[in-house]
Amino acid sequence: MRPIVKIATPVAAAALLLAACGGTTGGSSDTSSSGAASGGGDCPEGISIGFFGALTGPDANLGVNINNGVKLAVEEHNAESGACQVAVEEYDSQGLPDQATGLATQAVGDENVVGIVGPAFSGESKVADPLFDEAGLVGITPSATNPALSENGWGTFFRVLGNDATQGPAAATYITDTLGKQKVYVVDDATEYGKGLADLVRQDLGAAKVKDNTVQKGQTDFSAVVSDIRGSGADAVFFGGYYAEAGLLLKQMRDAGLTQEQVAFVSDDGAKDQGLVEAAGGPAAEGAILTCPCLPPEEAEGTFAADYEEAYGTAPATYSAEGYDAATILLEGISEGNVTREDLLAYVKSYDAPGVTKQLKFDEKGEPSEISVWAYKVQNGEIVADQEIGS
Template sequence: MRSLVKLAAPAAAAALLLAACGTTGGDDTSSGAASSGGSSSCPDGISIGFFGALTGPNANLGVNEQNGVKLAIDQHNAESGACQVKLTPYDSQGDQNQAQGLAQQVVGDEKVVGIVGPAFSGESKVADPIFNEAGIVGISPSATNPALADNGWKTFFRVLGNDASQGPAAAKYITDTLGKQKVYVIDDATEYGKGLSDIVRKNLGAKKVKDNTVQTGQTDFSAVVADVQASGADSVFFGGYYPEGGLLLKQLREAGLSADKLAFVTDDGAKDEGLVTAAGAENAEGALMTCPCLPPDKAGGTFVADYTKAYGTAPATYSAEAFDAATILLNGIAEGKVSREDLLSYVKSYDKPGVTKQLKFDDKGEPSEVSVWAYKVQGGQIVADQEINAS
């Protein structure tokens, strides 16, 4: 695969060439029809929504993404003469039970012409049919369940590879790179965690020694830990999110299953500092994870410096992907695609460099370029290990 960094160019720069600019916009949580005071090429109050967890146990992932969206919007708005775009957040708390109501709010707010999100696969399964019926485009920076692209939705797009690429890559990394032969697979029963774990199971074949399932919100994993010990596994793959993943890792290590006895491998949903916090830095050391996302520090252009300046911290998981997703929508608005119908058509034919990759979609909304990376916890920080070639 060609280097994504060499292909990437500042996505913001593309927007600058397409439109002149103005003052910086801020968050907008209001709803209602777009006012009639704006020009036809720039309606007053035009907005991009962000749909994902901003509070709740998985909020870190959503905040990372919304920061990327807001950075793209702020840079767009700062250009002289730019159509001023607002950000409307929809906090799902990562709970798919809230997704239907939130999606209906999106549809009912005529100012919102496009969505970055939904962030999670479970909420995407609920919200995307509603967006499809209303004709409002959604570009997810992180929902990876492969089945999302198989529903015939015309408004569904994502800027990263799905779990049909991550699952085989994770299995290959565990067996070929780590050399593990007895893998215990655990999922959290969510649309995302179980879906990915099932793909890993299939690709491990006879090297999978046992399965188990936990629940979101679970804190006591003693029965699972005992079963892992009894199985003789040399590695664990956990499909799920960082709150449960971190506690599971902590309890495995406290039971005497040290990193040299049992490799702990997890996924992009657990690729967050929250995993280190929940497990404790010492227990988390050496933990591994896979993600169909570019290492944030490898993003192209000035993204890393701009993000760090804006938020006082380096970009984290999916910040760059969310920036790319927002930039696609902003470039469309800059070209006068300010209705939901026109912006959807614009996204379908999009083909420009972003900060993570060349941004182009097939007829199912999947990206034209895919990569999967392995990461590890080192010195309490999550750092890139290597790109995985799953072919």
């Protein structure tokens, strides 16, 4: 694996941060270092990798976390002596599947783009990945966890974290065994991701599931759901979905007097963001549990966490390290002369090297060889690692 190179100047770090936070639809972000060599003859001018995911909209925090990791990897790559200079094309889906077709078509049509980090969410992946597969454009998602994505026969699909077939059972086990809850109310947000994961939790809870409900993306009034939770006698709620709705549901539960001790609140990686704490109003989020098949960023190998904080002025968050790993695989392939889509795809299929989150290697369906699921909790207003589930 290529060595990690720290960003050398505050100017470079500031430029990196501004580029990451100013996401555009199909926009280009130049992360090349002014002092780096332009690369050898095998390096096509304008060669790029894409980031595909939400940079604006209600779920943007998760996409920005990933994009920051991608940009950090590219900045370090471009700073190496003789490196083939790589740009990042940003495809801001806003996390909406109905945006994915146009953006995927745009990416496929740009011959400079040889690989994609993403799509970030499962719903947009379901729409975009068939187009990538048809074009032979490799995509490595750091966050889309619906298990069905790897069952479609797409030869260009890869992901660097475990899917919800591992997260769902782990969440159910944590609720019943670690929290000791036996009457669980399960809610989902009707999205490809949220419903898919909640259905797996329902299945693994078995008799411990007392009732189901479904809400909608963008919903803000959960009073009927809260009333139903109270009437069900549930001692825990599992919410499958994203942080905006999860935070509001949690706030309204606590405002109704359902404390964490009475009715534990458990959600997922899509809700594992500081936006949940903010939406819940701060104190109401205390004690909430979030599961994720992602490594605690502070446990990433090497100097990743310190380099990220130096570049962005904040600690890495959900999927930042996974985004860095996904980008690194593509960048190492380019460094080894795999500068066409066909060659880079073949390189990714055979990849086997340590990343900052794990040993990175894929099976024939594009699933990672190493999988872990962690529980996190809200403590003093921050989301902190609790334990690896099953370890």
